[in-house]
Amino acid sequence: MSRNLILGALLASLVLLAALVSFVWTPYDHAALDIPGKLKTPSAQNWFGTDHFGRDMFSMIMVGARTSIAVALVAVGIGMALGVPLGLTAAARKGSWLDEVIMRGNDLVFAFPSLVIAILITAVFGAGAINAIIAIGIFNIPVFARITRGAALSLWEREFILAARVSGKGAARISAEHILPNVANLLIVQGTIQFSLGILAEAGLSYVGLGAQPPTPSWGRMLADAQTMVSFAPHLALIPGLAIIVTVLGLNLLGDGLRDWLDPRIRVARA
Amino acid sequence: MTKQRFRSFASALAVGASLFAGEALAKSDITIAMQLEPPHLDPTSAAAQAIDSVVYTNIFEGLTRFMGDGSVVPGLAESWEISEDGTMYTFKLRESVTFHDGSTMDAEDVKFSLDRARAEDSANAQKALFAGIDSVEVVDPLTVKVTLSAPNGNFLFNMAWGDAVIVAPESIDDIKTNPVGTGAYTFGNWVQGDSITVNRNPNYWGDQPSLETATFKFISDPTAAFAAMMAEDVDVFDNFPAPENLPQFEADPRFQVLVGSTEGETILSTNNKKAPFDDIRVRQAMAHAIDRQAIIDGAMFGYGTPIGTHFAPHNPAYVDLTGNSAYDPKKAAQLLADVGYADGFETTLHLPPPSYARRGGEIIAAQLAEVGIKAEIINVEWAQWLESVFKGKDFGLTIVSHTEPMDIGIYARPDYYFQYDSSDFQALMELLNETTDPDERKNLLGDAQRLIATDFVNGYLFQLAKLGVAKAGVQGLWENAPTAAIDLTQISWSE
Numbered sequence: 212m213s214r215n216l217i218l219g220a221l222l223a224s225l226v227l228l229a230a231l232v233s234f235v236w237t238p239y240d241h242a243a244l245d246i247p248g249k250l251k252t253p254s255a256q257n258w259f260g261t262d263h264f265g266r267d268m269f270s271m272i273m274v275g276a277r278t279s280i281a282v283a284l285v286a287v288g289i290g291m292a293l294g295v296p297l298g299l300t301a302a303a304r305k306g307s308w309l310d311e312v313i314m315r316g317n318d319l320v321f322a323f324p325s326l327v328i329a330i331l332i333t334a335v336f337g338a339g340a341i342n343a344i345i346a347i348g349i350f351n352i353p354v355f356a357r358i359t360r361g362a363a364l365s366l367w368e369r370e371f372i373l374a375a376r377v378s379g380k381g382a383a384r385i386s387a388e389h390i391l392p393n394v395a396n397l398l399i400v401q402g403t404i405q406f407s408l409g410i411l412a413e414a415g416l417s418y419v420g421l422g423a424q425p426p427t428p429s430w431g432r433m434l435a436d437a438q439t440m441v442s443f444a445p446h447l448a449l450i451p452g453l454a455i456i457v458t459v460l461g462l463n464l465l466g467d468g469l470r471d472w473l474d475p476r477i478r479v480a481r482a
Numbered sequence: 483m484t485k486q487r488f489r490s491f492a493s494a495l496a497v498g499a500s501l502f503a504g505e506a507l508a509k510s511d512i513t514i515a516m517q518l519e520p521p522h523l524d525p526t527s528a529a530a531q532a533i534d535s536v537v538y539t540n541i542f543e544g545l546t547r548f549m550g551d552g553s554v555v556p557g558l559a560e561s562w563e564i565s566e567d568g569t570m571y572t573f574k575l576r577e578s579v580t581f582h583d584g585s586t587m588d589a590e591d592v593k594f595s596l597d598r599a600r601a602e603d604s605a606n607a608q609k610a611l612f613a614g615i616d617s618v619e620v621v622d623p624l625t626v627k628v629t630l631s632a633p634n635g636n637f638l639f640n641m642a643w644g645d646a647v648i649v650a651p652e653s654i655d656d657i658k659t660n661p662v663g664t665g666a667y668t669f670g671n672w673v674q675g676d677s678i679t680v681n682r683n684p685n686y687w688g689d690q691p692s693l694e695t696a697t698f699k700f701i702s703d704p705t706a707a708f709a710a711m712m713a714e715d716v717d718v719f720d721n722f723p724a725p726e727n728l729p730q731f732e733a734d735p736r737f738q739v740l741v742g743s744t745e746g747e748t749i750l751s752t753n754n755k756k757a758p759f760d761d762i763r764v765r766q767a768m769a770h771a772i773d774r775q776a777i778i779d780g781a782m783f784g785y786g787t788p789i790g791t792h793f794a795p796h797n798p799a800y801v802d803l804t805g806n807s808a809y810d811p812k813k814a815a816q817l818l819a820d821v822g823y824a825d826g827f828e829t830t831l832h833l834p835p836p837s838y839a840r841r842g843g844e845i846i847a848a849q850l851a852e853v854g855i856k857a858e859i860i861n862v863e864w865a866q867w868l869e870s871v872f873k874g875k876d877f878g879l880t881i882v883s884h885t886e887p888m889d890i891g892i893y894a895r896p897d898y899y900f901q902y903d904s905s906d907f908q909a910l911m912e913l914l915n916e917t918t919d920p921d922e923r924k925n926l927l928g929d930a931q932r933l934i935a936t937d938f939v940n941g942y943l944f945q946l947a948k949l950g951v952a953k954a955g956v957q958g959l960w961e962n963a964p965t966a967a968i969d970l971t972q973i974s975w976s977e
Contacts, residue, residue, distance in 0.1 A: 242848060242851075243848075244776070244780065244845060244848045244849075246776045246779045246780040246845070247779070249779075249780065263726070263780070263841075264780050264841075264844065264845065264848075265780075337860075338860075338861060420861055424858075424859050424860070424861065425843075425844050425847070425859050426844065426847060426848065426859070438704070438705045439704045439705055439708060439724040439726055439727055440726055442708075442727070442730060443726075443729075443730065
């Protein structure tokens, strides 16, 4: 196991832990206002200080982790649930009109800058966590469809697939029983990367006010709120910024490490 | 080299040596930043405050005008006579006043302007100002007789509004993009999305102002506003959008901060026709659940005056009714329990973009949650707010600052977006309009304030402060905002 993998797993699980613990415990109520106690710098009472309404930043970061993870996770889930079957179908029917329709459809979605379209979707259907999930999820579909199709295509040429076909299995069954398990590694690695991109996208949407709505804390909105106060209360922007960096860095390292660890070709080369 | 000197050295390099040589003389140009860009430049056909900020008294003038202290003084009308019964106003116009296109301003133009504003199909945003006018008569080129259907003690005040400025029939077609008025400045250039430039009018009837040109620059983002001011890209910020940054300007000798009052009553507007807000006890409970000081401190960083009714505290007729809806969450919870909402209820809270609304809304939502009312925050842009809240009346609660001067009359309009329908109040307003005696008017205004406060029509939060930031050498800026205006004629640079 590489150093990347361990460091990435540590950082990612730290964030995940914060999110899980926030369900049962936070130092303070994350939504409780205390106007006279606003803009406190980090101290023993408020580990990350307080924001412009006197809310405890540590509690907000913990609950904010929950928001980020939930949005990104479900968005990746949507992408996988729809993208992988599409990719498998396209590969199984390579060169057919179905393949063309699926892949050109993917190209179409890919052609748009994802965050811009996500902003459009949330602007049209209303701001909020659910719409943010859908908007980010849609852009995960072609990612998974492409990667699945690419990997599946080369598998379809292999002898064991040929054997399966000779034994009379249909394309759907071969895709499910033989192709899918063999692309799972790739999907896990890509899923981790997409997960970190999802966190960034959620922060971006919240930053422009289209993500989770107040009083649900969200890292992106914390950054946006802090904008005019950076000059006299830098911790308001630094802390959510660091939270995003730690999470994205952790997930990227984890993704990298997982690829090195899981990819059979690299493993063989190393051995 | 000190920081300060380095900065001026760097900016001198940037703008070029020619300007550097001119630094010693008093500057004759100014760049004034404002947050919103006007949609067009016709103050007589839109409510947008940004239009008045640019054109009021600079490009367009009315028969009377507001001064910075809120007083009403003669404008294009030099003097006037009011008939015994208070229904006839005879205005004597100033001589040899010309529009920017060279045509003379005379009684015909006044008649045209007033008739246009009060016409059936008029697009004027404040038609109520002209509603009492029965007829406008041209007596001679410099005399106009306005007959009212009933005495109106507010008439001269009404004529001072930006919506009542005098326009010319010759230039009315292009007024939105090429405004032609009688003011001390002529319209220069409009770079959409960026700035509007105006130039001094050499043919102005009054004293020549000190500034030769002025540029109004539009900076909507509070962070960009702070950066532009700090970098000295702009000389004045008319109403600075981020109150949290003011202490930094105050501490910096390069700048001056002008904190004044506006006519903006910031209220938690409540849909009086929508259950459960149609029950006065629910509205009363909400009023007691709101801690005004926390909102002023949290959303406005302390700038703002608590109000207990829809009236400006600096007005002599103001009655302090904040005690009527004092912060008392226990009482609020009890009131809610009495009407069967012990567990509270759910509603929506629409928040337009200004920080008084967005931040104030978060605080109010938290305060309402304390007594069990779950207000779902819905952030909206202004266009959306006008469409769904103001026109569509599809809302539970919203926060907005009503910046028109003396606008308590909106409570007499049952179709106004918060839909307060009280025959008592409507009768009171009718009586007020017919009353000219100042003391009697003051009493009636007091009654009106008390009535809407005890009916808990809306949650009355605070009077919006005017937060001006300017370079230290700028003089003559309005500290208060009796109306939206940036009166360039009074502004100058100190030597």
